[in-house]
Amino acid sequence: MNKLLARLGLGLTGLVFFWALECISTNELAKSGVLMAAALPGIAGLFLVLPWLRERPRWFSRTALAIIGLFFLDAAIKGFLRDYFGLRPNPILVLQAIFNTNPAESSEFFRHNGRDLAESLGLLLVAWTGLWLGERWLQRREQVRPAAPWRWRGRLAVGSLLAVFVALHFNPTMAKENPLLFWPIRYLDYREQLAQAAHMEADVARNMAHRSDWQVRYAGPERNTVVWIIGESLNRANMSLYGYERPTSPTLESMRKELIVFRDVVSSAPATMDSLMKMLTPADLNDPQAWNRKPDVLMLAREAGFRIHWLSNQPPNDGWLGLVSRRADEQVFINKGSGRGENNFDGNLLPALETALQDPAPKKLIVVHLLGAHPTYDMRYPSQYARFDTVRDGVMEKLEGADRSAWIRQLRNEYDNAMAYNDYVVGNMARLTMNAAREDNASLLFSSDHAQEVGHTRNHAGQSVADATGYEIPMLVWTRSFTGKSPEDKARLEYRPYQTDQLEHTVMGLMGVRSRYYDARHDILSEDFTSGVFHQQRRINGQPYQPRTVAYNQN
8 A cells, every 4th residue: 555655645746736836726736636546546556456467567657657647737738728818727718719720820829829838848847757756766665675465455445446536527526627538528518518509599590580570769869878787796785885884885885976776676596697697688587588589688789779898707608698798799708717716806897898988889888797706705806805804893793693603704704805896896887987978878787696695694605595695686877867866866766676687678778779678667767667566576586575685683
């Protein structure tokens, strides 16, 4: 067993080497370490415990070198791609680049990135050389020490680790981290996504062929700009704009007189895609499949003559949302990472918004999709926004009084930090919109896809399907046409009940787009809005929603 442990030590040391050089993340180090700890003894160990294989000691050495070397190669490739993309790469994005690149572009890529490739290759050669030297040293050391006979416990350990290695592959996440399977599995995922997207696009195109049936007409001003900011995982109970005791939204509070802040809005779903599908299309809780039969907001905007910008800090999507975003005339995706677990900050979208606002088109719809406060919370803000990490205040006292764990209390601090940074981002986007093209009619709508439970009602942080904390979101509007209205007019709007599966009606109302799919009774800004419908029909997790905003109790 000592032989196996010695080789495992070499392998883990190499992985730590790549981790220290930021080629792989802590999460990748842990997963690769677990796989190596099972694979190396489980596979190479067979060459020590099976009699007919023990007669071939070189096979054991070569197998151990091959397994460890493969993990090192995987780490080096990931390191290069991380440097190239600036984040942990989205494997689907990499495959898209590979399969959509011609030979000339490939040549340019290698010429342009030759230095980075050489550095990654150099690191790999250093690791491989160290591994080979370590293996030679171990071989010489073992030659002067006779090998002890394998007892039943050692054989059992090897067999058990081999079984563990096989069992790990029943976990899709772990299976995808196997260096031999990483890219083949991603390739299959990529092909499946392409097939699904093609099928989905064909369905939508077939169902949307008769555009004259939409009866689209434009009823707005000659020049009109609408900015729609879609936040992520934001609970209004954690915004000082809504009465939270921590100062998490000072920027928006300073603009309070100019904003319509809706007090009673809930999302239609506690998850991003399900919620967005109902926000951007005529699909709603009563007809969730309508997105496939009826035009979405971007289709209607384009039909009405709007120029569309889609700005996103979410990863590019090849599914339904990808189809929607590709309808935009201009698309900006700043998050080239492996998903929402990467820390590209939403504030990096501010220059893109400023550029979009300068577009001379008379009618513009600008959709901004943020990462907001999506877990992991501490990756959503720069270090200067870690404002609540060491604060001892009433929030902490209430959480302790409700027996929340230290871990949940820390996550609440990080969540509030993310909320404070989101306030900075949204507030500055609002200011940019207010200051741009003052002669134009301009509007800004901000809402979140869903909310988040962070110790509000239980010892949990994350999505909340059955409880209101997963649905109670902020929503606010600034519109130049409302400037100068009385406080009474504003209050009358702010306390209207609403659910975001009808939000497309409000967006179309702001744009001045009328069609057979627009219903003023579901436009929260319209004089014809019907509050009674929402009092009766709002549902969360299939059950009637009871208006409330819980902060700490469990009742």
